Each structure stands twice: as C-alpha cells, then as structure tokens.
Amino acid sequence: xxxxxxxxxxxxxxxxxxxxxxxxxxxxxxxxxxxxxxxxxxxxxxxxxxxxxxxxxxxxxxxxxxxxxxxxxxxxxxxxxxxxxxxxxxxxxxxxxxxxxxxxxxxxxxxxxxxxxxxxxxxxxxxxxxxxxxxxxxxxxxxxxxxxxxxxxxxxxxxxxxxxxxxxxxxxxxxxxxxxxxxxxxxxxxxxxxxxxxxxxxxxxxxxxxxxxxxxxxxxxxxxxxxxxxxxxxxxxxxxxxxxxxxxxxxxxxxxxxxxxx
Amino acid sequence: xxxxxxxxxxxxxxxxxxxxxxxxxxxxxxxxxxxxxxxxxxxxxxxxxxxxxxxxxxxxxxxxxxxxxxxxxxxxxxxxxxxxxxxxxxxxxxxxxxxxxxxxxxxxxxxxxxxxxxxxxxxxxxxxxxxxxxxxxxxxxxxxxxxxxxxxxxxxxxxxxxxxxxxxxxxxxxxxxxxxxxxxxxxxxxxxxxxxxxxxxxxxxxxxxxxxxxxxxxxxxxxxxxxxxxxxxxxxxxxxxxxxxxxxxxxxxxxxxxxxxxxxxxxxxxxxxxxxxxxxxxxxxxxxxxxxxxxxxxxxxxxxxxxxxxxxxxxxxxxxxxxxxxxxxxxxxxxxxxxxxxxxxxxxxxxxxxxxxxxxxxxxxxxxxxxxxxxxxxxxxxxxxxxxxxxxxxxxxxxxxxxxxxxxxxxxxxxxxxxxxxxxxxxxxxxxxxxxxxxxxxxxxxxxxxxxxxxxxxxxxxxxxxxxxxxxxxxxxxxxxxxxxxxxxxxxxxxxxxxxxxxxxxxxxxxxxxxxxxxxxxxxxxxxxxxxxxxxxxxxxxxxxxxxxxxxxxxxxxxxxxxxxxxxxxxxxxxxxxxxxxxxxxxxxxxxxxxxxxxxxxxxxxxxxxxxxxxxxxxxxxxxxxxxxxxxxxxxxxxx
Numbered sequence: 001x002x003x004x005x006x007x008x009x010x011x012x013x014x015x016x017x018x019x020x021x022x023x024x025x026x027x028x029x030x031x032x033x034x035x036x037x038x039x040x041x042x043x044x045x046x047x048x049x050x051x052x053x054x055x056x057x058x059x060x061x062x063x064x065x066x067x068x069x070x071x072x073x074x075x076x077x078x079x080x081x082x083x084x085x086x087x088x089x090x091x092x093x094x095x096x097x098x099x100x101x102x103x104x105x106x107x108x109x110x111x112x113x114x115x116x117x118x119x120x121x122x123x124x125x126x127x128x129x130x131x132x133x134x135x136x137x138x139x140x141x142x143x144x145x146x147x148x149x150x151x152x153x154x155x156x157x158x159x160x161x162x163x164x165x166x167x168x169x170x171x172x173x174x175x176x177x178x179x180x181x182x183x184x185x186x187x188x189x190x191x192x193x194x195x196x197x198x199x200x201x202x203x204x205x206x207x208x209x210x211x212x213x214x215x216x217x218x219x220x221x222x223x224x225x226x227x228x229x230x231x232x233x234x235x236x237x238x239x240x241x242x243x244x245x246x247x248x249x250x251x252x253x254x255x256x257x258x259x260x261x262x
Numbered sequence: 263x264x265x266x267x268x269x270x271x272x273x274x275x276x277x278x279x280x281x282x283x284x285x286x287x288x289x290x291x292x293x294x295x296x297x298x299x300x301x302x303x304x305x306x307x308x309x310x311x312x313x314x315x316x317x318x319x320x321x322x323x324x325x326x327x328x329x330x331x332x333x334x335x336x337x338x339x340x341x342x343x344x345x346x347x348x349x350x351x352x353x354x355x356x357x358x359x360x361x362x363x364x365x366x367x368x369x370x371x372x373x374x375x376x377x378x379x380x381x382x383x384x385x386x387x388x389x390x391x392x393x394x395x396x397x398x399x400x401x402x403x404x405x406x407x408x409x410x411x412x413x414x415x416x417x418x419x420x421x422x423x424x425x426x427x428x429x430x431x432x433x434x435x436x437x438x439x440x441x442x443x444x445x446x447x448x449x450x451x452x453x454x455x456x457x458x459x460x461x462x463x464x465x466x467x468x469x470x471x472x473x474x475x476x477x478x479x480x481x482x483x484x485x486x487x488x489x490x491x492x493x494x495x496x497x498x499x500x501x502x503x504x505x506x507x508x509x510x511x512x513x514x515x516x517x518x519x520x521x522x523x524x525x526x527x528x529x530x531x532x533x534x535x536x537x538x539x540x541x542x543x544x545x546x547x548x549x550x551x552x553x554x555x556x557x558x559x560x561x562x563x564x565x566x567x568x569x570x571x572x573x574x575x576x577x578x579x580x581x582x583x584x585x586x587x588x589x590x591x592x593x594x595x596x597x598x599x600x601x602x603x604x605x606x607x608x609x610x611x612x613x614x615x616x617x618x619x620x621x622x623x624x625x626x627x628x629x630x631x632x633x634x635x636x637x638x639x640x641x642x643x644x645x646x647x648x649x650x651x652x653x654x655x656x657x658x659x660x661x662x663x664x665x666x667x668x669x670x671x672x673x674x675x676x677x678x679x680x681x682x683x684x685x686x687x688x689x690x691x692x693x694x695x696x697x698x699x700x701x702x703x704x705x706x707x708x709x710x711x712x713x714x715x716x717x718x719x720x721x722x723x724x725x726x727x728x729x730x731x732x733x734x735x736x737x738x739x740x741x742x743x744x745x746x747x748x749x750x751x752x753x754x755x756x757x758x759x760x761x762x763x764x765x766x767x768x769x770x771x772x773x774x775x776x777x778x779x780x781x782x783x784x785x786x787x788x789x790x791x792x793x794x795x796x797x798x799x800x801x802x803x804x805x806x807x808x809x810x811x812x813x814x815x816x817x818x819x820x821x822x823x824x825x826x827x828x829x830x831x832x833x834x835x836x837x838x839x840x841x842x843x844x845x846x847x848x849x850x851x852x853x854x855x856x857x858x859x860x861x862x863x864x865x866x867x868x869x870x871x872x873x874x875x876x877x878x879x880x881x882x883x884x885x886x887x888x889x890x891x892x893x894x895x896x897x898x899x900x901x902x
Contacts, residue, residue: 005539018813025441031751038649044764044785045541051762051817059814062346063504065544068429068644069335084648091648102532115474117814127332131444135437136396140316140714145392147351150405151398158397159425167334191396222698 005034007099035095070166080170108173132211133204162190171226179219185242202249284470289726296321309689310490311435312713318442325794341428342549344420347385369697371848410703414594466685481735494666499771501665521691521872523673526838531666532598545664555626599663622658677720688712698846
C-alpha cells in the first residue's frame with residue numbers, strides 16, 4: 001500500500017523534441033516509488049515533478065492502462081514492454097524492480113515507425129497494412145444468421161489467439177529486421193482460419209504483404225524475438241500460416257478485368 | 263425552473279411496430295445524392311466506428327476523428343465481458359420483449375420504452391454482422407455460438423470473445439472502417455481532439471479540432487456532425503475509463519446549445535480492483551462475468567485479520583446470496599455496489615484499506631476444476647495477479663466498486679438528434695437507453711445498435727427533410743469558434759501558477775467521489791457545488807502548464823479537459839440535488855427503505871432532466887421530458 005512508497009529508481013530516458021532534432025539520454029531520480037505502482041504511474045509521478053519544476057514533461061503514449069488498447073510502447077532495459085511475459089508496459093509493476101535499480105527507457109526504434117517526441121512514435125503504418133485487406137467485405141445489413149456457419153471450437157479458439165493482437169508494435173521494435181510479420185500474420189491467419197474470411201483470402205494475403213514491404217518493414221528471418229516479447233503471446237505459427245496463404249495465393253489468384261454488364 | 267416539454271419524436275403505434283413504421287415513414291436519400299453529403303464522425307469506438315463504416319458504405323463522405331494514434335484504440339476496446347442479444351439460442355425463455363423488459367427494469371424505469379425496444383430488436387442483427395466481419399466469438403464444440411449470464415437477467419444471452427469482447431467487436435468495426443478508408447470514402451484524422459462545435463443558421467456544420475502533435479487548430483466543415491465520444495466518468499479522476507476519455511466534445515456542444523440529460527446518472531461498477539495509493543492513475547475493472555462463478559463475501563465479524571482461506575464457512579457472510587436469494591451474485595451493478603459499500607461502512611471491509619470485499623472462486627474450482635475456470639477467466643485472473651501480486655486461483659480476489667460508465671449524456675430524440683439540428687449523438691455520449699442504471703453487456707450493444715442500425719436511417723431522414731446551405735470554413739462561425747479555443751489556450755498558458763493539471767483533477771475527483779458517488783444527500787451535494795466552484799476559481803488563477811513550443815503539449819490538452827470537468831461536475835451535483843428520489847445508480851440517502859433499497863418517486867420524477875446552458879454566469883435551466891410507460895408496469899425493482 002501507499003505507505004511503503006520507499007523505492008528509489010534511477011531512470012535513463014530518451015529525450016528528443018522531434019524527428020528532425022537530435023535525441024539524447026537524460027538521467028532522472030525518482031523517489032518514493034511504491035512497489036504497487038505501475039511503470040507508467042512512476043512516469044506520472046516524475047512528470048508531475050517536472051511540471052512543478054517548470055521543465056518539459058516526458059511524452060509517452062498510453063491510454064487504457066489495462067493492457068488492451070496497445071497504445072503504450074516503451075523499450076525498457078532493451079526489452080519491449082520490459083520483458084515480463086504477456087505484459088504491456090502499463091501492466092508492468094514496480095514490484096518487479098528493486099530500490100536503487102537503474103532503468104533505461106527508449107522509444108520503439110524501427111524505420112517504419114518515425115519518432116514523434118521522446119518516447120512517442122508514429123505507428124500509422126499498421127493502419128495502412130490493415131487497410132490493404134485486413135477485413136472481410138461484409139457490408140452492414142447483409143449478414144446471415146450468426147449460427148449459419150458452424151465454426152468448431154478449436155478453430156474459433158485459434159482464430160481468437162491470433163485476433164488478440166493489440167497492435168502495439170512490440171514485435172516490430174524487437175525484430176532485428178524491423179519486420180511487422182507477426183502483426184500482419186496474426187490478422188491474415190485469423191481471417192484465413194474462419195469460413196467468413198475465405199472469399200477474400202488470396203487477395204488479402206497478396207495485398208497486405210505488398211503494403212507491408214512498401215512501408216519499409218523488414219522481412220522475417222525466424223528470430224522469434226517478436227513472439228518472445230508479444231504482450232498477447234501471439235505465436236509465430238501465424239507467420240507460418242501467412243506464408244502458406246501467401247504462397248497459395250501466388251499460384252491461385254489472378255484478377256481479371258471484366259466489364260460490369262448492363 | 264422551466265418545464266418545457268422536449269419532443270422525443272417517438273413514433274406512434276404499438277411498441278413492437280414503431281421502428282418498422284418509422285423506417286417506412288422516414289425520408290430516403292437516393293444513392294447518387296448520398297455522395298454529395300459529408301458527415302463528421304467524432305470518436306471511433308463502437309458507435310463511431312460502426313457509424314463511419316456504415317455511412318461510408320452507403321455512399322456518404324465520412325471524415326472520422328480519433329484522439330488516439332489509431333482508431334483501433336478507442337476505449338470500447340476495454341470492455342471485457344460481452345454483448346447481449348435476444349437470439350434465444352439457449353432456448354431458455356429469452357425474447358426481444360424480455361431483453362427490452364430486463365433493460366427497462368434494470369434502468370430503474372428511467373429510460374424511454376421505444377428506444378429500448380428498438381435496441382432489443384436490432385440486438386440480433388449486431389451479432390450476425392459481427393460474426394460476418396470475422397469476430398471470433400466463443401463457440402461450443404459443435405461450432406455453435408456460446409452464451410453466458412450477466413447481472414440483472416435470468417437468461418443466458420451474452421455473447422463473448424474470452425475476456426476481450428470489446429476489443430474483438432471494436433476491431434471488427436475498425437476493420438470495416440479501414441476497408442472504407444481504402445476505398446476513399448472515409449478520411450481518417452488521427453491524434454485529433456474536438457475543441458468546439460460550429461453552428462451555422464442553427465445547424466451543426468463543423469468542428470474545430472486540435473492536432474495533438476503539433477498543436478495546430480483546424481477547421482472542418484460538413485453537412486452533419488456525429489458525436490461518438492463516450493462517457494465522462496473521468497470527472498471522478500479515478501475511473502475505469504481510459505486516460506484520454508473526456509467530456510470536452512460533449513460539453514462544448516452543450517455550451518453551443520445541446521441539452522445535457524440526467525448528468526447525475528453514473529454507474530459505479532461493483533467489481534474493480536480496489537484503490538491502493540494517491541499516485542494511482544486509474545482503476546481496473548474485473549469483468550462482471552466473474553460473478554457467474556465467483557461468490558462475494560465478507561467476514562461476519564469486524565476487523566477480522568485472518569487470511570481469507572482461514573475463515574471458516576459459517577463465519578463468512580455471502581451477503582448478495584443472503585439479501586437477494588433469487589439473483590444472488592448476479593444482482594445488478596448498482597445494487598451490488600451499494601451492498602459492498604454498506605458492508606464496508608459496517609466495518610466489515612477487508613484488506614489494508616478496509617475498502618474491499620472478497621470475490622471467491624474456491625467453490626467453483628472445486629466444482630468444475632481449475633482448468634475449466636481458467637478457460638473461462640484465465641486472462642482476467644492473470645491481469646489481477648499482475649496488478650495485485652496475488653493468485654486468485656489460491657486466494658480470493660479483493661474487489662471494490664469504481665466509476666465505470668455514465669448513463670447520462672447529451673439529450674437526443676428517437677432519431678439520435680440533439681437539441682441542435684444536425685448534431686447527432688451516439689453510444690455512451692448520449693443518454694438514451696439505459697435509464698438510471700445500465701445492465702452488463704448492454705453498452706456494446708447500444709454503441710453498435712446506434713452506429714450500424716439506427717443512424718444510417720435517421721441521418722438520411724435529416725438530410726432528406728432539411729435544407730442545408732453551402733458553407734465553407736471561412737464562415738464567421740468557424741472564426742469565432744477557433745478564437746474561443748485560442749483565447750482559452752492563451753489563458754491556460756499564461757497563468758503560470760503553482761499547481762499542475764493533475765493536482766486539480768485529483769481534488770475534483772475526491773469531491774465527486776465523496777459527495778456525488780455511490781450515496782448522495784442534500785448537504786453533501788450543496789457542499790460539493792460550493793467546493794467545485796472554489797476549486798474552479800483556483801484552477802483559473804493558479805494553474806501551471808508548461809510553455810507551448812508547438813510540439814505535443816499534452817499538459818495543455820489535459821488542462822482543457824479538466825477545465826470542462828470542473829464545469830460538468832457542478833452540473834452533476836446540481837442534477838443529483840434536484841432529483842429528489844433514489845433510482846438506479848443515483849442513490850439519495852434521504853430516499854430509501856429500512857433495508858437500504860432505493861425509493862423512487864414516480865409521481866414527481868418519472869422524467870428525463872435535460873439541462874440547458876444559459877451562459878457562464880447564469881444558472882442552467884432544467885427542462886423535462888415525461889417518460890410514459892405504456893407497456894411496462896412501473897414497480898419497485900426487486901431482485902430478492
């Protein structure tokens with residue numbers, strides 16, 4: 001509880017005003033840290049102190065603070081989200097550290113995620129990958145009854161494993177190639193597993209991969225760093241399924257221009 | 263106090279035929295003309311995301327705005343438990359009428375019958391639509407959809423995707439949006455915050471936004487504006503809302519003429535992780551679905567310091583099962599929260615702060631096995647352990663009520679239009695469907711119903727029956743609105759006082775929680791109004807915001823939001839003061855039975871209170887809309 005707020009933490013935080021300016025590490029000492037605080041609450045305390053001192057507080061992305069929105073994104077001691085299994089930065093708690101610890105905090109670093117300020121990066125490339133085909137084309141109003149297509153529990157569960165992706169970008173930040181194949185594979189795999197994703201499956205795989213590459217994400221060379229740091233523990237099996245979908249599509253998919261008719 | 267009658271535009275005819283009749287009576291816009299209209303959609307949660315995607319599919323040009331870096335992160339994403347629908351797949355007695363009835367009763371008879379009936383009618387289409395979009399709802403082994411139970415209902419009608427239903431539904435709506443972005447029908451504006459509404463000739467015609475990264479103010483013009491900006495629970499500082507959730511878009515629209523309805527109707531959710539320190543930034547919900555298998559209890563004797571597992575069965579008070587034998591642990595949220603408060607008031611609370619009760623899975627694990635329980639709630643148990651450091655498989659969870667949802671919001675008619683023509687309000691941001699208390703798994707249902715199946719019809723009707731002149735962003739009204747925002751910014755930046763935005767926000771939160779929270783009384787509410795006024799004065803004299811260098815000044819963003827919360831908080835207290843009855847989440851201590859149940863006053867308060875902004879110095883004006891119950895008999899809500 002709050003009366004044991006007695007830890008002292010030494011932070012080394014990346015500060016950079018904008019993408020165009022130069023960045024550097026700045027040292028901060030945070031006193032009265034409680035083991036019950038989340039990592040971001042420690043940043044709140046520090047920022048409140050900085051505001052009181054008239055200094056520029058540290059910019060970092062965050063929103064739901066319950067590990068589901070995917071907004072928070074810190075590289076903590078070289079590990080995306082701090083390295084606790086299945087945990088986002090907002091759910092990482094200070095009881096995992098010791099008083100006197102030094103912690104290095106950096107933004108996601110990847111070619112496809114340009115820096116905005118301090119620890120904030122621009123992840124809009126993820127939206128562009130989804131725009132290329134990460135959906136079914138079901139228009140509102142024309143859906144059949146929800147039980148019309150039976151989906152075995154095992155398949156639905158596997159699709160759910162993939163769908164759990166929160167789009168935080170830890171996979172990209174952890175990958176030596178800056179690849180978004182886990183993010184993209186999860187979506188392609190989810191929709192490839194389900195019957196309602198079938199009509200668009202080949203086109204989806206081709207278009208999304210093409211867009212991914214154009215956005216300067218690297219390729220997958222099976223380091224599996226992404227799986228290790230994914231806060232939703234998404235398996236690289238989904239990259240394998242994406243590769244199968246992609247290969248299948250290159251053999252089977254062709255788009256013929258036809259006239260629309262009268 | 264005025265008693266102006268607000269026109270809810272409820273269609274005539276029998277309840278079950280109203281929506282069908284209205285759909286036929288409404289005007290249509292032909293496909294070729296739809297592309298001539300532009301619609302602004304503010305917020306991309308379930309309501310905004312569904313509306314943006316659907317309106318774009320119909321052919322309208324949609325400009326969508328979100329405060330996060332991607333529309334996929336709107337706070338609908340955090341809903342855990344599920345979404346209701348009257349499919350009756352379980353053959354357990356459900357029907358559209360029963361979902362309607364449960365929702366009206368759950369709302370303690372303070373919602374509109376016609377709206378709620380429509381909600382129940384379209385609930386089934388929502389499930390169909392979401393499955394078609396690839397939402398991986400939980401299934402049985404044979405491939406059929408699974409359901410579970412939620413509070414306030416005796417049927418199993420809740421569809422779910424593990425403990426991440428909101429996320430999966432939002433990603434469904436988001437994927438529909440992305441499809442239409444790809445087709446060029448939605449223009450997406452990320453990291454934007456709506457700062458003001460622009461009204462031209464008494465029609466909502468645009469918004470002023472701030473680009474949160476570079477701070478620039480922008481003008482956007484359209485033929486209609488949809489607010490899908492969620493609730494205002496963060497007025498309490500601590501709530502289950504996301505950090506960026508705020509009332510600014512709704513509040514500034516209120517100041518431009520939209521009435522604010524039932525602002526005091528706040529939902530305090532019974533199962534949240536208890537508060538543990540002043541530095542805390544938010545409260546985390548533990549899904550209501552846990553009450554399917556978890557049993558809520560406190561020790562029978564005060565200051566019992568034994569570990570929960572050492573307290574024998576006959577020294578535990580399973581108070582929900584005792585007080586409400588027929589609903590037991592699945593009593594509705596307002597009722598369950600209040601009972602937890604009573605136990606803690608009686609000195610029976612547990613944990614270091616004594617402001618917690620146990621939620622125990624021991625018996626369920628004994629009955630069904632650990633792996634079955636893990637299958638149902640595994641991710642929630644993990645989340646609890648990460649935050650608290652205790653293992654709920656071995657020791658009971660500690661929970662306490664927390665602010666979660668606001669039933670109040672901008673007043674809308676049956677067409678979801680506010681008192682400003684052209685300004686439509688969807689989802690949690692409006693007041694319409696949940697009365698004084700929302701049942702679990704109904705927020706997702708309402709957001710998607712509004713976005714997918716109501717606004718696509720009613721917005722066409724608005725375009726079809728109104729003349730909308732050509733307006734550009736050079737219009738004087740845009741200039742005025744932008745200047746208002748600039749002036750407020752200048753004032754906020756130039757005070758150079760001594761206290762931070764969070765300092766003020768926390769003070770406001772304490773006032774709200776203590777006096778406008780789970781239990782309210784006349785003295786407390788009057789005191790709260792005086793305290794909020796004092797705090798607001800201090801805020802405008804002593805605030806410290808870092809200088810603006812045109813680069814992501816989030817302290818300035820927060821300052822604007824807290825400035826609005828400081829005004830809203832007062833209105834909430836005033837609304838609670840004027841509503842001299844207890845109903846749903848609004849519990850006035852003066853109006854209760856001997857055993858602490860709410861006492862409604864249907865004679866005087868069976869109405870919606872809709873507040874009109876009357877100027878910075880004037881008192882707001884209270885208007886009412888009578889609630890007529892033609893199909894449901896008003897009775898004292900009983901879950902016993």
